[in-house]
Amino acid sequence: MRTTKIIILGAILALVSTITQASTLEEVKARGVLNCVVTTGLAGFAAPDENGRWEGFDVEFCRAVAAAVLGDGEKVRFVPSTGKTRFTLLNSGEGDILFRNTTETMSRDTDLKLTFLPVNYYDGQGFLIRKDSGITSAMQLDGASVCIQTGTTTELNLADFFSSNKMNYEPVNSETNEESIANYTSNRCDAYTTDASALASTRAALKDPSAHIILPEIISKEPLAGAVRHGDDNWTDIAKWVVNALIIAEELGVTKANLHDHCAAPGDNPSINRLCGTEGNMGAFIGLDAQWAVRAIDNAGNYAEIYEATIGPNTPLALERGLNASWKSGGILYAAPIR
Amino acid sequence: MAPVPYKVGEHPDLPPPVSVTGPLAWLRNNLFSSPTNIVMTLVSVWLLYELIPPMLDWMFFDAAFSGENRDACRAQAGGACWAFIAERFRLFTYGFYPAEERWRVNLAFVLLLAALVPVLYDRLPARKIGLYYSMAFPLIAGWLLLGGWGLAPVDTDQFGGFMLTLVIGVTGIAFSLPIGILLALGRQSSLPIIRLFCVGFIEFIRGVPLITLLFVASTMLNYFLPKGTVFDLLLRVLIMVTLFASAYMAEVIRGGLQAIPKGQVEAAEAIGMKYWQSMRLVVLPQALKISIPGIVNTFIGLYKDTTLVIIIGLLDPLGIGRSSLADTKWTGLHNEVYLFVAIFFFISCFSMSRYSLYLEKKLKTEHDH
Numbered sequence: 001m002r003t004t005k006i007i008i009l010g011a012i013l014a015l016v017s018t019i020t021q022a023s024t025l026e027e028v029k030a031r032g033v034l035n036c037v038v039t040t041g042l043a044g045f046a047a048p049d050e051n052g053r054w055e056g057f058d059v060e061f062c063r064a065v066a067a068a069v070l071g072d073g074e075k076v077r078f079v080p081s082t083g084k085t086r087f088t089l090l091n092s093g094e095g096d097i098l099f100r101n102t103t104e105t106m107s108r109d110t111d112l113k114l115t116f117l118p119v120n121y122y123d124g125q126g127f128l129i130r131k132d133s134g135i136t137s138a139m140q141l142d143g144a145s146v147c148i149q150t151g152t153t154t155e156l157n158l159a160d161f162f163s164s165n166k167m168n169y170e171p172v173n174s175e176t177n178e179e180s181i182a183n184y185t186s187n188r189c190d191a192y193t194t195d196a197s198a199l200a201s202t203r204a205a206l207k208d209p210s211a212h213i214i215l216p217e218i219i220s221k222e223p224l225a226g227a228v229r230h231g232d233d234n235w236t237d238i239a240k241w242v243v244n245a246l247i248i249a250e251e252l253g254v255t256k257a258n259l260h261d262h263c264a265a266p267g268d269n270p271s272i273n274r275l276c277g278t279e280g281n282m283g284a285f286i287g288l289d290a291q292w293a294v295r296a297i298d299n300a301g302n303y304a305e306i307y308e309a310t311i312g313p314n315t316p317l318a319l320e321r322g323l324n325a326s327w328k329s330g331g332i333l334y335a336a337p338i339r
Numbered sequence: 340m341a342p343v344p345y346k347v348g349e350h351p352d353l354p355p356p357v358s359v360t361g362p363l364a365w366l367r368n369n370l371f372s373s374p375t376n377i378v379m380t381l382v383s384v385w386l387l388y389e390l391i392p393p394m395l396d397w398m399f400f401d402a403a404f405s406g407e408n409r410d411a412c413r414a415q416a417g418g419a420c421w422a423f424i425a426e427r428f429r430l431f432t433y434g435f436y437p438a439e440e441r442w443r444v445n446l447a448f449v450l451l452l453a454a455l456v457p458v459l460y461d462r463l464p465a466r467k468i469g470l471y472y473s474m475a476f477p478l479i480a481g482w483l484l485l486g487g488w489g490l491a492p493v494d495t496d497q498f499g500g501f502m503l504t505l506v507i508g509v510t511g512i513a514f515s516l517p518i519g520i521l522l523a524l525g526r527q528s529s530l531p532i533i534r535l536f537c538v539g540f541i542e543f544i545r546g547v548p549l550i551t552l553l554f555v556a557s558t559m560l561n562y563f564l565p566k567g568t569v570f571d572l573l574l575r576v577l578i579m580v581t582l583f584a585s586a587y588m589a590e591v592i593r594g595g596l597q598a599i600p601k602g603q604v605e606a607a608e609a610i611g612m613k614y615w616q617s618m619r620l621v622v623l624p625q626a627l628k629i630s631i632p633g634i635v636n637t638f639i640g641l642y643k644d645t646t647l648v649i650i651i652g653l654l655d656p657l658g659i660g661r662s663s664l665a666d667t668k669w670t671g672l673h674n675e676v677y678l679f680v681a682i683f684f685f686i687s688c689f690s691m692s693r694y695s696l697y698l699e700k701k702l703k704t705e706h707d708h
Binding site for chain 1: 409413426427429430433434435436438494496499554557558559561562572649650651652654658659661662663664665666667668670671673
């Protein structure tokens with residue numbers, strides 16, 4: 001009798017202890033690995049290389065967060081997701097953070113209970129079309145069939161654009177970007193629409209890029225940002241300030257190469273000192289140590305270095321900085337200061 | 340010409356006239372027997388002529404087998420770029436399995452083949468010992484693939500590619516057959532609780548698409564289970580796939596069971612057999628034989644359904660292919676990837692189907708009517 005009671009009591013205690021909610025930070029630390037929701041594959045942003053190592057712009061942000069939190073940018077488990085499953089994966093706890101070329105919108109922020117991180121890529125939606133169609137403006141697309149991905153903001157923007165211009169179109173849906181491109185190249189649609197960044201890389205990969213043009217109209221704002229789920233403000237702060245730190249490092253000229261010179265001892269520039277953790281301890285505010293930003297930058301460098309290595313002008317994607325240049329050089333990339 | 344003499348009743352067998360045998364006659368009978376047939380033949384020949392040479396050109400004669408990236412391929416030749424598949428072959432095979440541990444996957448595969456032999460062929464010396472090995476194989480394979488006890492542990496989220504397909508496919512196939520048999524017997528049971536449970540289970544699982552079950556396994560379970568509970572994603576998928584295939588299997592086997600006349604069970608009971616004896620020795624051997632085509636059909640369906648795991652973030656060969664296409668070096672090579680994956684699935688499914696034919700022939704005991 002007595003042993004049964006003890007067993008039941010023990011079982012209840014065990015259950016209660018598992019129900020007690022650990023914070024995301026504690027969970028990640030206990031697990032020793034960061035679960036990061038990425039795309040199943042988008043050129044330049046996230047894709048596995050031939051050895052199965054994930055590479056890309058979004059991937060480096062995941063690694064930077066892992067470096068700040070766990071001290072090692074390799075301690076990331078990438079959770080590939082389609083446009084439809086990404087938020088479910090994040091909200092169900094399968095992922096701790098999401099970097100999946102995701103547009104920040106009000107409904108996603110509120111209704112889907114996400115908290116968006118600072119924007120890390122400013123994009124806009126455009127059209128790719130075959131040159132021999134003779135179309136030179138998106139306003140001539142009335143009646144065209146358009147290849148799109150389901151579950152994305154591009155799908156909704158497209159509907160808005162056509163209805164506000166009183167035009168008709170025929171959607172050709174697919175689940176992933178790669179399928180959309182396959183549909184477009186096999187002439188199943190007249191035009192292909194997605195974010196301008198992806199259009200450029202898509203066009204470059206086509207068999208005869210000169211036979212295709214990107215129409216001049218950009219029909220939407222697409223601020224791409226990482227996201228975490230509601231309910232853990234400390235975790236939000238960590239993710240948010242890692243992104244900010246990478247942007248600020250570019251502004252301050254702190255790179256992967258000169259990071260350790262700057263951060264070895266307090267220097268003349270207080271901003272750099274605060275970033276390095278040699279003056280004050282900003283890390284304590286977010287539950288990390290003073291070196292958090294140093295580790296984040298040490299992973300793949302500052303924002304500019306990540307950009308250049310994954311999607312910049314010297315990569316096959318050849319995306320100019322444009323809007324994504326730092327505010328100091330004419331762009332709109334502007335991070336709140338660390339102080 | 341004088342007739343060749345022969346005795347009455349001993350006329351030698353002459354060969355049939357050329358007009359009814361030989362290739363010409365075959366052509367006439369099968370391809371040119373009627374105007375419709377002639378037209379169909381000509382259209383088919385024209386279609387084949389139009390399709391096959393360009394396909395061969397694309398696949399072999401115009402194809403590039405080496406090259407650093409897509410542009411290097413295209414500079415060499417206008418056809419397929421197999422260098423892409425060659426570079427990615429290991430990713431397609433092992434997924435994200437750590438490179439230095441891949442021998443374990445290879446070993447597990449060889450052991451799988453060895454475990455299949457005693458199951459598939461009964462004319463084997465010492466088959467009984469082999470069968471014990473086959474039964475132990477899931478444990479051995481689990482140990483090899485997951486590690487522990489002296490091997491470096493590997494997380495299941497690093498599984499991918501063909502290896503993932505085989506893990507899910509083989510597990511599903513191996514476990515769905517026995518569970519399916521039990522469910523089918525349970526559905527015909529005279530005990531109401533067992534019968535209700537089996538009917539409820541089968542109808543529920545069959546009434547829900549596999550993709551929904553996978554989605555529940557991958558995300559919804561996390562909402563229900565206490566936070567922080569670690570329940571391996573691949574294990575969840577394996578359970579769901581097995582349950583799904585079991586429900587279909589149960590119905591296939593029930594079809595076989597219903598074809599066995601009731602008199603057989605009664606006869607078995609009359610000579611004193613218990614329920615399980617009569618099932619094992621009399622009913623099931625016949626019922627399963629009848630159900631072979633349906634069973635293999637379910638197996639093949641299950642095997643191909645493994646590609647659905649991409650929606651929950653596991654990368655099977657198709658998923659690996661899609662991700663690989665996003666590599667900036669290789670974007671735009673869809674045809675190569677899809678063809679390659681199709682060939683893999685065709686080989687697997689076609690061998691299953693041929694084995695089932697072999698089994699049907701071997702087990703055929705009735706005389707043709």
